[in-house]
Amino acid sequence: MDVEPGTAVVRFAALGPLELRAANGEPAFIGQRKKRRLLALLLLHAGGWVSTEQIAVALWEDDPPRSALGNIKTYVSELRRVLPPASDGHPDVRGADSGSPLGRILSRDGEYLLRLAPNEFDVDLFDAGARGGEEELAAGRPAEATVLLDRALALWRGEPYDDLPAEIAVAETTRLAELRWAVWENLVDARLRLGQHNRVLPTLRALTIEHPTRERLWAQLLVALGQDGRRAEALNAYQTVYRMLTERLGIEPGEDLQLEHQRILNGDQHR
Structure with missing residues (x-):
């Protein structure tokens, strides 16, 4: 490793x-x-x-x-x-x-x-990379954030604590799974801020189909499509998630997703 x-x-x-x-x-x-x-x-x-x-x-x-x-x-x-x-x-x-x-x-x-020392355990390194990448992103340093977030994600080789019965580690594996999502989404944000929409667009298309209720993925898809000059496709994507949320879950899209939609309507290819 x-x-x-x-x-x-x-x-x-x-x-x-x-x-x-x-x-x-x-x-x-x-x-x-x-x-x-x-x-x-x-x-x-x-x-x-x-x-x-x-x-x-x-x-x-x-x-x-x-x-x-x-x-x-x-x-x-x-x-x-x-x-x-x-x-x-x-x-x-x-x-x-x-x-x-x-x-x-x-x-x-x-x-x-x-007993463990620093840098000996991949879970500790993943936690540190997730935290450091988020801090770099918040500080307006997306290039530095991508390095830390990429390195954190590269530590994953499969299901965490795979050798234990599932119920023994369920709290920690749930935490790690959610943090992994956050790291990936932060990495997408960092790449979008660097104008690297082509690196994330194919995966965003697939993940919005596989995980249709994760609004942050849809918002990122709208940004990537907007940066790629695909305004009509971005608007269609918003209509897709809007119908899914309102008809299946009975809720309106969240503020962030609505904001990205409005920016596409305004022709604002931001980030």
């Missing part, structure tokens, strides 16, 4: 099937399903304590064996041997005290905690 020069190697990746990299940056293989689930659960709660009860539910769902506690200890011990060492003494290590010569997985009575 590529990262910017001067940053740490991404050790843990959960935006898709679980991936792990060893201290030398090479992929590390965890073949046993239970150990993969355990690591995914610890990543889901990285920097926080996870109880053996939570682990048992994630590993065996409704049917833990009588040996569950012993098995968990074994899985933790085996994970400790394969995980890359933590950056001891780093002030930003999540879940650790600065200067403490501790292992990657901490333990106390009935609980475990996984």
Whole structure:
């Protein structure tokens, strides 16, 4: 997985099937399903304590064996041997005290905690890229925003926390899915401000069909069509979404979508 020069190697990746990299940056293989689930659960709660009860539910769902506690200890011990060492003494290590010569997985009575440092976890990098890209866009720097937003989206390889039962990670996967939409829509806005409508127009056409109730996509489609000189097509697109919203949902288009429609009517090829 590529990262910017001067940053740490991404050790843990959960935006898709679980991936792990060893201290030398090479992929590390965890073949046993239970150990993969355990690591995914610890990543889901990285920097926080996870109880053996939570682990048992994630590993065996409704049917833990009588040996569950012993098995968990074994899985933790085996994970400790394969995980890359933590950056001891780093002030930003999540879940650790600065200067403490501790292992990657901490333990106390009935609980475990996984320590992470900055740039080690793709979810943290995605969150940071989403935030940074939005800030650059708000500050009027669309070129800088595209770099951060593109990099954030490139971290995705599939469904996040794919190794865990869906109900275990539903809150976080829902958050990530919505944030991914926001990142993509911010990237489209940035490209439109740079006049790069041709780069987003085909995808916008497809996504407005696939997700017809996402008004921001329709507003962006109107902008892209207007920038491409397709005024009649933009007006037809607005009529399509207007009928869909009023007839199917019983609501009027939102203010932003109406504003884009008015700009098309006025011949204002903005942004």
